[in-house]
Amino acid sequence: MDQNNLNDFDPTDTYDHYDAFFQPDYDRYMRDYESYQHYVGLCEQEAGGSSDGPKRRRTYIFREREEAEQRLIDDYFGDDEYEPKYPEEKFRRRYRMSSTLFNKILNDILSYNVQPLPEYFRYFRVRIDAIGRNSIGPILKCTSAIRQMAYGTAPDAFDEYLQIAERTSRECLDHFTKCIHVLYHNNFLRRPTATDIQKTYQLHEEKHGLPGMLGSIDCMHWDWKNCPKALHGQFKRSTHKYPTLMLEAVADQKLWIWHAYFGVPGANNDLNVLYGSPLFDDEIADIAPECPFVVNGHTYRKGYYLADGIYPAWSTFVKTFSVARDEKSLKFKRVQEAARKDIERAFGVLQGRWGIIRQPARAMQINTLKRIMYCCIILHNMILEDEGFEVNFRDMFVNPAPNIVRDWVERCDLHVRKTKELRDRKTHTDLRQDLMEHLWNNDDE
Numbered sequence: 001m002d003q004n005n006l007n008d009f010d011p012t013d014t015y016d017h018y019d020a021f022f023q024p025d026y027d028r029y030m031r032d033y034e035s036y037q038h039y040v041g042l043c044e045q046e047a048g049g050s051s052d053g054p055k056r057r058r059t060y061i062f063r064e065r066e067e068a069e070q071r072l073i074d075d076y077f078g079d080d081e082y083e084p085k086y087p088e089e090k091f092r093r094r095y096r097m098s099s100t101l102f103n104k105i106l107n108d109i110l111s112y113n114v115q116p117l118p119e120y121f122r123y124f125r126v127r128i129d130a131i132g133r134n135s136i137g138p139i140l141k142c143t144s145a146i147r148q149m150a151y152g153t154a155p156d157a158f159d160e161y162l163q164i165a166e167r168t169s170r171e172c173l174d175h176f177t178k179c180i181h182v183l184y185h186n187n188f189l190r191r192p193t194a195t196d197i198q199k200t201y202q203l204h205e206e207k208h209g210l211p212g213m214l215g216s217i218d219c220m221h222w223d224w225k226n227c228p229k230a231l232h233g234q235f236k237r238s239t240h241k242y243p244t245l246m247l248e249a250v251a252d253q254k255l256w257i258w259h260a261y262f263g264v265p266g267a268n269n270d271l272n273v274l275y276g277s278p279l280f281d282d283e284i285a286d287i288a289p290e291c292p293f294v295v296n297g298h299t300y301r302k303g304y305y306l307a308d309g310i311y312p313a314w315s316t317f318v319k320t321f322s323v324a325r326d327e328k329s330l331k332f333k334r335v336q337e338a339a340r341k342d343i344e345r346a347f348g349v350l351q352g353r354w355g356i357i358r359q360p361a362r363a364m365q366i367n368t369l370k371r372i373m374y375c376c377i378i379l380h381n382m383i384l385e386d387e388g389f390e391v392n393f394r395d396m397f398v399n400p401a402p403n404i405v406r407d408w409v410e411r412c413d414l415h416v417r418k419t420k421e422l423r424d425r426k427t428h429t430d431l432r433q434d435l436m437e438h439l440w441n442n443d444d445e
Helices: 011-015 020-046 065-076 088-095 099-111 138-151 166-188 194-208 229-235 270-276 281-285 327-339 341-353 366-386 408-422 425-444
Strands: 213-223 244-251 257-265 293-295 298-300 304-306
Touching: 065 088, 065 138, 088 099, 088 138, 099 138, 099 166, 099 366, 138 166, 138 366, 166 366, 194 213, 194 327, 213 257, 213 270, 213 341, 229 257, 244 270, 244 341, 244 366, 257 270, 257 366, 281 408, 293 425, 298 425, 327 341, 327 425, 341 366
Parallel strands: 213 304
Antiparallel strands: 213 244, 244 257, 293 298
16 A cells, blocks of 8 residues: 555555454544545645545626616606506505605716725716626615615515626625715704704794794614624614614604614613713814794703603703603603604604614614614705705704814813703703693693
């Protein structure tokens, strides 16, 4: 036997003199030898040698994307001569928006012109591949992204209809969320201006009878199915099956979301999220617009948010009573709890409209989930604006910080003073008492 040739080696020769007492050692030796032979075969296959094992080959599927695009146009968009097959209400149900808004988004993505053009905008332009065939059209790519967000399905769920592979559908969603954030974040997910605040005051006083109300604040969890094991300690909590990420949001009576802060690990509570939230950054920096209001004969400089019991007793929060002791507190308790349902309704509509945030998330990166969440919120506000919710986009809030020059001592004093005003418990108590008197007096009238 040639010792240098492994093919001539017989492992049974080594164990001819062993008896039955050494049978476990023999079996273990044979398993190791077979593993070594398999390893040698893989090395030969990688080096280009011959192997008897099966070879993995890429499966090519010819997808008729031109016919799919034309079928999609005939079904939902039509042309100058023919009406679409499905009416507008079917389009709204399956795209979660009107065809006018969808065409506006599509045109904005295609007409975006910045040099150099980002790759996620270039992705939606029609290009020619290596065999001279047009790439997938932008209408197919946008439809694939919106259908994934609307139904919360896997990326290859619409392969038969849209003729788009799983990897391409995943890329469509990723690039679509980036485009939406760049195009519409400054308009549809921005801080309210002085005009917006006054309109919000008027809206809530008419609907709920609460003057000075800015909205309701609360947190929502999004399950993260494919969370890495190394992150389970900070994202997992006992009340949920999967690890979660938290969304802090502020919504008004018409369900417009004015503030969104997403990405906090689910092991935190609402109070922990508040301490890291940028909700009051403008207040502390003294650059927020001044919008005073009067209630029960007293003037307050800032508006307030309705909150539940976990939030602290700050001057910008109005909480209900744990126990109503008289008729006044009982009436205030009913009104406050009914008005605070605005944020719960906003979460319900957001999850009902975009099924992807109702299902456990399949992405593995936190930034991908952040882009999806913010994209859903921006599109939610765009749909409200398209359905008639009036928002003043001309009176945009301009950050006055560059025009204010303060030294280090002044900035420290300002931070301490604003933080003290923000967390003033006495103002919180006085405001709640004035609101209770206001509701009771108006009811008597």
